[in-house]
Amino acid sequence: MPLHLASESEMRRRLIVALDVPDARAAVAAAQTLKGHVGMLKVGLELFVAEGPEVVRRLRGEVPELEIFLDLKLHDIPNTMCGAIRSARSLGCRFITVHAGSGLAHLKACVAEAGAELGVLAVTVLTSQDAAACAEAGHTRAPAELVVMRAALARAAGCAGVVCSGQELAGVRSAAPGIACVVPGIRPAGAEVGDQKRVMTPGQAVADGAAYLVVGRPILGAPDPAAAADAIVADMLAGAEAN
Numbered sequence: 001m002p003l004h005l006a007s008e009s010e011m012r013r014r015l016i017v018a019l020d021v022p023d024a025r026a027a028v029a030a031a032q033t034l035k036g037h038v039g040m041l042k043v044g045l046e047l048f049v050a051e052g053p054e055v056v057r058r059l060r061g062e063v064p065e066l067e068i069f070l071d072l073k074l075h076d077i078p079n080t081m082c083g084a085i086r087s088a089r090s091l092g093c094r095f096i097t098v099h100a101g102s103g104l105a106h107l108k109a110c111v112a113e114a115g116a117e118l119g120v121l122a123v124t125v126l127t128s129q130d131a132a133a134c135a136e137a138g139h140t141r142a143p144a145e146l147v148v149m150r151a152a153l154a155r156a157a158g159c160a161g162v163v164c165s166g167q168e169l170a171g172v173r174s175a176a177p178g179i180a181c182v183v184p185g186i187r188p189a190g191a192e193v194g195d196q197k198r199v200m201t202p203g204q205a206v207a208d209g210a211a212y213l214v215v216g217r218p219i220l221g222a223p224d225p226a227a228a229a230d231a232i233v234a235d236m237l238a239g240a241e242a243n
């Protein structure tokens, strides 16, 4: 992003916090703490399995200024994926995730079902997978090649974006020009990597063209989550300005 367009509020809008917490009470408390510091809340499997769609309605009611990203990583036959998307449509979420590895027909069906309001994000290759994990799973291509192929499929299907690691941003941008890249596996310099394999710092991911960053433990596991989010925003801004 050119220097004159990079602003702190723009970086905050592009920071998504993963609410990987066990219940609605913890989710609402984290959202209240982080409003004004992040731009979107991600509701994923841990919280959704515990609380169901009601937690999305509750978050929308209690923190209406933050959009919701419903991360269910749907991976099934098209009829079943479309049913889940139909059920999700009334929740008013900004994004929903599906696995890109299902192929073009699956992605197209999901995009058609989601309509204009709900953006379908195609998860390319999980950031917890390295080359060895892909080989174990039977893939003959390296993660970066798979990501780029799947990003091209996602673009052809009309997806709102892809989920990829920061390490594939350049490849995705050239294979699927214009597609929004949503990047998890974000780790500030020196932070614990945990189960993530393909990681990048916030600033580098923004410099390389990420549209949104998804961050969980480096924010929620910090002694002061709002300060941790602010530090990530500062690094994002530095990355945007260095670009």
Ligand SMILES: O=C(O)c1cc(=O)[nH]c(=O)n1[C@@H]1O[C@H](COP(=O)(O)O)[C@@H](O)[C@H]1O
Pocket: 018, 020, 044, 071, 073, 097, 123, 125, 126, 127, 128, 163, 164, 184, 185, 186, 194, 196, 214, 215, 216, 217, 218
């Ligand atoms: O779809 C996702 O959001 C996702 C895709 C992916 O490839 N890797 C990945 O880590 N995620 C999610 O991003 C979040 C990352 O959390 P932290 O590793 O704690 O920052 C988790 O909620 C994951 O479910």
